[in-house]
Amino acid sequence: YDLDNLKFGKIDVGRYPDAAKAHRVNDSSMSKQLPTIILFREGKETCRVPSFDSTGKLRKFFCTEDNIKAAFDLNNLYKECKANPLKHRKKPAAKADNSHAEDVDSNHEKIE
Template sequence: MGNKLRVVTQMASDPYYVYHFLAFFSYFIVRTSVTSLLSPRITHRLFHREIQAILAFSVLIVIKMVKEETRESFIAESLFFAKVFLVAISSIMDYHLALVYIVVFSVIYILTQQPPFEGLGTSSKLTPLQLEALLTEGNTSRYWLVEFRTSCSSPCIRASRCLPELSITYSNKNLSFGIVDLGLFPNAAEKFGISVSASMGHLPTFILFENAAEVKRFPEFKFEEKSSHPPVTKKLLSRHFELDQLLLEYVNGK
């Protein structure tokens, strides 16, 4: 209950959510104001399109609730579909209104960013120097799974919950988790072979180190020539880095 209350409080105070709420709420004000000015034919058509949009949006929401693994990804997809439906319905009243909403949503996109997951689980926020020290000292974990992200990347925001929640399940004396913000330390990107360009699809990048040596990463270098890779999920990361196997090795004392 406390966690849900915290989420609601965050959404009520964050500009990203506040601006979107105001934009969607304005439709009801406009709808009420212009109803008397519309012809019966347009009013009838608008009502039916609104019902269709609500039903279609509800179906999409249910599908996304089943498919999306993180709350951040679910919110992002839901808002996207809501904006598409709002613009489409607004165009029935007046295409100028639809253009206004397109401009409004564009401004919101420029001025605000969807907030990432704020919890860390048992993972640690690290600077590149701290990470290098932890990897080379030799008296810390044998394995380090590190996420390299930026706070202005939509894929990073959508996946921001995965590593912290994995750390709660898999952290032990042999395996630790860390997060490096390349937005704060862009020079570290080249060192680890990561491009911060959105077109390269490198962000977020997850690298598993064993005794300071890179063992595996996601996305792998073979994705470099492509613009996309499978969406980041906890299941994908757990399977790709064989976290269950690493946990079993720790339990069995290997």
């Protein structure tokens, strides 16, 4: 599932509790929300597991490879991303006084 426009990341919410808070994940040691997997498309959350029902109760989710593939429709997501690759820009010539500058593709967001 590795493409330029399909990436996976992992955050240790024990070390980065602000990230847990920002994404509404309970990071306590007894939390039933861990692990939480969130799908972002164009920077917006579109799906997560485990999720909550309409009453606010956490739905059980068994983290297996097959369940994750099904919950996020990963096979179709992969096909969609493969059919629509990122268009790469040509890199500008490097300047001598700009040796620390980053070349960032316009289709990628910089994560702080």
